[in-house]
Amino acid sequence: MSVQTDFEKGFETEEYEMLILVQSSCKGAANIEDMLKPSVDFFASIDLRTGQFFHEKGRLEWLIKNDNKRIGWGYEFEQLGIYRVTVRKCIPQDQTPYMNNRYMLINVLEENASNEKLKALKAYYAKPITIENELGSFALDREFSWFEGSINWNGVDANVYLETDEEDGDTAKQAMKVLKRVVDNIVENDIKYREFAAEELTELANEWMDASDEIDSEEITKEIFMKRMEMSEIMVNSDGSLSLLYNDDDMFWGHVIEIDVDSSGKIISAYIAG
Numbered sequence: 370m371s372v373q374t375d376f377e378k379g380f381e382t383e384e385y386e387m388l389i390l391v392q393s394s395c396k397g398a399a400n401i402e403d404m405l406k407p408s409v410d411f412f413a414s415i416d417l418r419t420g421q422f423f424h425e426k427g428r429l430e431w432l433i434k435n436d437n438k439r440i441g442w443g444y445e446f447e448q449l450g451i452y453r454v455t456v457r458k459c460i461p462q463d464q465t466p467y468m469n470n471r472y473m474l475i476n477v478l479e480e481n482a483s484n485e486k487l488k489a490l491k492a493y494y495a496k497p498i499t500i501e502n503e504l505g506s507f508a509l510d511r512e513f514s515w516f517e518g519s520i521n522w523n524g525v526d527a528n529v530y531l532e533t534d535e536e537d538g539d540t541a542k543q544a545m546k547v548l549k550r551v552v553d554n555i556v557e558n559d560i561k562y563r564e565f566a567a568e569e570l571t572e573l574a575n576e577w578m579d580a581s582d583e584i585d586s587e588e589i590t591k592e593i594f595m596k597r598m599e600m601s602e603i604m605v606n607s608d609g610s611l612s613l614l615y616n617d618d619d620m621f622w623g624h625v626i627e628i629d630v631d632s633s634g635k636i637i638s639a640y641i642a643g
Contacts, residue, residue, distance in 0.1 A: 388452070430471060455475040498539050532544050544607055548611075566615070
């Protein structure tokens, strides 16, 4: 069975037209043997058979040849663009509403399509939303459902990403509460994170140093390891967990040191990433 045939088996046979409000442009594709499966998410849709409006997140999928000479993803979609498309809906399965709202893209019939409901929703999603408080200014990035900003972390500017309370939401109360709790004890927490990472990774850092071409390099102690770490990013989830990324000062050849903390504030892991 070909990849195309197997792919199409997951969708109903009826083809019909719908309007969609695209969440973001295509960022990549899944690799399936000699084919690629690009996709784009959309915020809302209108079934043009009935005119029914659905403010539900969904996804378009299609296949293209995995050709090194190709340019783009077969179809091009712009963030918050309104498109008229021909589709086949997926066959419902025991999975999330989002995964049951997938469509095989047959063709793009119209770009910059006009519809009053989708235009009003587009204006809503295009409106800038920010959180302003004593920690700084954080702007909503709807493409990733997070607020983005920066804070002063013991004299270093650290990028901050706060997951919204709900997917596609416009608040981040839970994540902000966690960030404030961490910053309220920033010195103690920073030391705690560094100590944990040093305990977990100092031995590995020395192994990486021994494998390098450096001559007469000083052994990395836990104290040296802690000093060489530099805060880079903080990602706070709506469930209260967070991840902190520290630059490694080339101890791991430019990778980052990632520390994961659960919702109770307990550090659960430290590892190299990136």
